[in-house]
Amino acid sequence: MExxxxFDLIIIGAGPAGLTSAIYAGRANLNVLVIEKEGIGSLLMAHKIDNYPGFSDGITGKELYEKMKKQALKYGVNFRKSTLLGIDLIENKKIVKTDSENLLTKSVIIASGWAKNNFSKIKGEKEFLGKGVSYCANCDGAFTKNMIVGVFGESEEALEEALFLTRYAKEVIMFTHNYKKSFPNDKLKIVSKAILEEIKGNDYVEYVEINENDEKKIYKVDYIFLYLGTKNPTELYSDVAVLNSQGYLITDDNMKTNIDGVFAAGDIREKKVRQISTAISDGTIAAMEVIKYIAKNKNLKELNYEKM
Known part of the structure; x- marks a missing residue:
């Protein structure tokens, strides 16, 4: 669903970099949305912070997060709890894809933190990536002709992708934990209360192990599409930024990536020091650059939004 x-700006991540960007952009009267994952982030997990200026007795990460978020809300910033699935660039349009909907924006700040520990891969996912594991039905659907295809996810987008795959596949099985709708499509089967535990095969995917109603089951599949939020930074951002060998996003001193209107701030960015204070500095610079970018392109002709 789109x-x-x-939005003038979508910020991915509600850590110190993302929240700082939100405060600056909100104060500039931009229409700002912050996408956050509930309960996840280095700031929230910090038991006590003693080296952040202004708090002589220290402060917990959760307290600092709540104060910063309250300040952003004061300036009209919107927040949404979603899982990022990717960012598409189509004719200069920026589409931020989440597990609940696809969002249109004029600019993006990637401030998701260093997510190395936040992306829990399914067993076999890495081994079979490109060998029957994909994250994009539009990209790889044509390879599934006459195959049995599995789709894993809870979102409307996962369902849309499953329906799209019925154009090619012999059979599509959507595995979901909570989704209960049924659809009049002979090729689409929905398995509810199902959790993917392992992907198996030899050279290519051959079957999956599922926990279905607390019972282990095996389903034969030839190809699977994952919408579970398990992508790493390279998989998420390689189309909108240059990454170094460790997966950090490369920007200039103004937080700009190689794509016009896409910025990065905080721990996700290639830099030497990763502290709350440096993340806030990054967030400040990124937001000020976005404000200038939006003002410069206020007619938005080259962004092709006027016909949408």
Whole structure:
């Protein structure tokens, strides 16, 4: 499902970099949305912070997060709890894809933190990536002709992708934990209360092990599409930024990536020091650059939004 609202700025991540960007952009009267994952982040996990200026007795990460978020809300910033699935660039349009909807925006700040420990891979996912494991039905659907295809996810997008795959596949099985709708499509089967535990095969995917209603089951599949939020930074951001060998996003001193209107701030960015204070500095610079970018392109002709 695609939202018709067009944001001036979508910020991915609600850590110190993302929240700082939100405060600056909100104060500049931009239409800002912050995408966050509930309960996840280095700031929230910090038991006590003693080296952040202004708190002589220290402060917990959760307290600092709540104070910063309250300040952003004061300036009209919107927040949404979603899992990022990717960012698409189509004719200069920026589409931020989440597990709940696709969002249109004029600019993006990637401030998701260093997510090395946040992306828990399914067993076999890495080994079979490109060998029957994909994250994009539009990209790889044509390879599934006459195959049995599995789709894993809870979102409307996962369902849309499953329906799309019925154009090619012999059979599509959507494995979901909570989704209960049924659809009049002979090729689509929905298995509810199912959790993917392992992907198996030899050279290519051959079957999956599922926990279905607390019972282990095996399903034969030839190809699977994952919408579970398990992508690493390279998989998520390689189309909108240059990454170094460790998966950090490369920017200039103004937090700009190689794509016009896409910025990065905080721990996800290639830099030498990763502290709350440096993340806040990054967030400040990124937001100020976005404010200038939006002002410069206020007619938005080259962004091709006027016909949407």
């Amino acid at each position: 939202s018709k609202e067009i």
